[in-house]
Amino acid sequence: MxxxxxxxxxxxxxxxxxxxxxxxxxxxxxxxxxxxxxxxxxxxxxxxxxxxxxxxxxxxxxxxxxxxxxxxxxxxxxxxxxxxxxxxxxxxxxxxxxxxxxxxxxxxxxxxxxxxxxxxxxxxxxxxxxxxxxxxxxxxxxxxxxxxxxxxxxxxxxxxxxxxxxxxxxxxxxxxxxxxxxxxxxxxxxxxxxxxxxxxxxxxxxxxxxxxxxxxxxxxxxxxxxxxxxxxxxxxxxKPAAPPEVEIRPMRDGDADEVLAIYQAGLDTGQASFETVAPSWAGFTAARLPHLRYVACDTGTGQVLGWVAASAVSSRRVYAGVVEHSIYVHPGCQAQGVGRALLEAFIAAGEDAGVWTIQSGVFGENAASLALHRALGFRTVGVRERVGCHRGVWRDVLMIERRSAVTGT
The missing domain is CATH 3.40.50.150 (Vaccinia Virus protein VP39)
Known part of the structure; x- marks a missing residue:
């Protein structure tokens, strides 16, 4: 009709x-x-x-x-x-x-x-x-x-x-x-x-x-x-909750420049990753799951304030519900609840998609990231000692994970 x-x-x-x-x-x-x-x-x-x-x-x-x-x-x-x-x-x-x-x-x-x-x-x-x-x-x-x-x-x-x-x-x-x-x-x-x-x-x-x-x-x-x-x-x-004048929505191709700029700003701190240069947008999207990518935006200007995304840890069926995530917030928007809102939305979306384990590696010196993740149910499950050389220094990485109480139980 x-x-x-x-x-x-x-x-x-x-x-x-x-x-x-x-x-x-x-x-x-x-x-x-x-x-x-x-x-x-x-x-x-x-x-x-x-x-x-x-x-x-x-x-x-x-x-x-x-x-x-x-x-x-x-x-x-x-x-x-x-x-x-x-x-x-x-x-x-x-x-x-x-x-x-x-x-x-x-x-x-x-x-x-x-x-x-x-x-x-x-x-x-x-x-x-x-x-x-x-x-x-x-x-x-x-x-x-x-x-x-x-x-x-x-x-x-x-x-x-x-x-x-x-x-x-x-x-x-x-x-x-x-x-x-x-x-x-x-x-x-x-x-x-x-x-x-x-x-x-x-x-x-x-x-x-x-x-x-x-x-x-x-x-x-x-x-x-x-x-x-x-x-x-x-x-x-x-709809994901967010701080005042902020909205959490799925990431789009039109966000590419701002997402990569925030990524690079995080890498420049020396505490976010072993990587030192953000990838191209094609490289970014190829490495991440298409259905678990979100940005936080200013509702007045539309500016991207932060992002979260996930990668599969393995192509093996047994790991279908296990992902590795990354979360980055604009340097001028940290400690304002943006990261927490992004991570809460990501966790909920992951459980909707059947994700039972979210994991990541974090430098022990990245206290803000560790505090955020612990507040939302992540735990440290081990330490990879001197796993990589970063800017001339061999560094340890704390392995953190969150197991869902809803999916995969």
């Missing part, structure tokens, strides 16, 4: 709800049996009838979003406003909730429902979930209810969710996913049966797209089983 057809379809459902009829975007039997619509909610008594009738979701994202008073929330594909209104009650008068929808009819219905509910801390926006009409770092929480599966560009949706979240912000949605190997025709039929116009993502691919966008702490929890490998699911993730 094309984008305009999806909008027309949901606009018709909005008009049905406005006329007092319950909306359903799949067969009524499948809708009721699958727990779609208002079945997942226990707070319906506080909502206008129109919001309940227009409920088309596959879960209750508000119940898992852990909303707190004063937070700002964005609902992607807000429909008749049921999740916006429930969120508004939880964040209270000091908070705010945005509902985004591409259907003008749904927005009109949602605004009427908000008026009936007396919700003054809500705002409904006309736009698409692939291009959110909000500035960077504008919200604390992104929720959505069975809408992301409708998009034909799910990577763009998740990238936009990351962009509009503040550091430390949370992503908590209900959606439809595919799990396991299934017959493609039967799976497609099941997706059509539950209203997945653009096709549901496999759970593993969903995790991968969230990680590529920059999210960590990714969890996909299957809920209702709709048959043939199609499930409702709760999908949760977080």
């Amino acid at each position: 094309a984008h305009d057809e999806i909008i027309d379809h949901y606009s018709a459902l909005a008009r049905a709800a406005d006329a007092g009829r319950a909306a359903a975007d799949c067969g009524q039997d499948a809708f009721e049996r699958g727990g779609f619509g208002p079945a997942g909610y226990d707070e319906l008594g506080v909502l206008p009838e129109g919001a309940v009738l227009a409920s088309l979701g596959c879960g209750n994202p508000v119940a898992v979003a852990r909303l707190r008073p004063g937070e700002v929330v964005l609902d992607l594909g807000s429909g008749g406003g049921i999740d916006v209104l429930l969120s508004a009650r939880r964040v209270g008068p000091e908070g705010r909730v945005y509902g985004l929808d591409a259907s003008a009819d749904m927005l009109a219905l949602a605004r009427r429902n908000a008026g009936q509910a007396g919700a003054r801390n809500v705002e409904f926006l006309h736009g698409t979930i692939e291009r959110v009409p909000l500035p960077d770092r504008a919200v604390d929480v992104v929720i959505s209810n069975c809408v992301i599966n409708l998009s034909s560009d799910k990577a763009a949706v998740l990238a936009e969710a990351f962009r509009v979240l503040r550091p430390g912000g949370r992503f908590g949605v209900s959606d439809v996913v595919v799990d396991g190997e299934q017959d493609p025709e039967r799976r497609a039929a099941a997706e059509r049966r539950v209203g997945c116009a653009a096709g549901a993502l496999p759970a593993g691919e969903y995790r991968g797209l969230l990680a590529a966008a920059g999210f960590t702490g990714v969890r996909v929890t299957l809920t209702a089983d709709h048959g043939d490998g199609v499930h409702s699911a709760i999908v949760q993730a977080a």
Whole structure:
């Protein structure tokens, strides 16, 4: 189903709800049996009838979003406003909730429902979930209810969710996913049966797209089983926390000059590595895993303040979850929490990717690095004495590692 057809379809459902009829975007039997619509909610008594009738979701994202008073929330594909209104009650008068929808009819219905509910801390926006009409770092929480599966560009949706979240912000949605190997025709039929116009993502691919966008702490929890490998699911993730005016995001090719300059500044101290000259960007990227590279950036200028990256320690399968990492912070930004934020994000991303051991070698004289790593669970496991000659001096290297308590246990 094309984008305009999806909008027309949901606009018709909005008009049905406005006329007092319950909306359903799949067969009524499948809708009721699958727990779609208002079945997942226990707070319906506080909502206008129109919001309940227009409920088309596959879960209750508000119940898992852990909303707190004063937070700002964005609902992607807000429909008749049921999740916006429930969120508004939880964040209270000091908070705010945005509902985004591409259907003008749904927005009109949602605004009427908000008026009936007396919700003054809500705002409904006309736009698409692939291009959110909000500035960077504008919200604390992104929720959505069975809408992301409708998009034909799910990577763009998740990238936009990351962009509009503040550091430390949370992503908590209900959606439809595919799990396991299934017959493609039967799976497609099941997706059509539950209203997945653009096709549901496999759970593993969903995790991968969230990680590529920059999210960590990714969890996909299957809920209702709709048959043939199609499930409702709760999908949760977080944007890495960071000091004020700093953001942690995946490293890009456009960061090359700044990353290498920070690398060289660290090497120039004589305490970071046996290396004395930073490699070319081609050499840097060839030696490091593509999915475990992050930078810390100034949110005002975009300047790279530090970076962390990992290399595989071996091509042998038994070492698949063991990596060696490097972390460097701009000389003018040290002792400001940048390194800690980078390392925390890296640890979380590594565990999402199945890394059970992070290791590195550190000069004993590099007290700041050792203190940072010890604070985040690294331990010294040995000393390689006089392992290399650096600037005319034979030096020892402390071998440090962190074993995950989550992965590989």
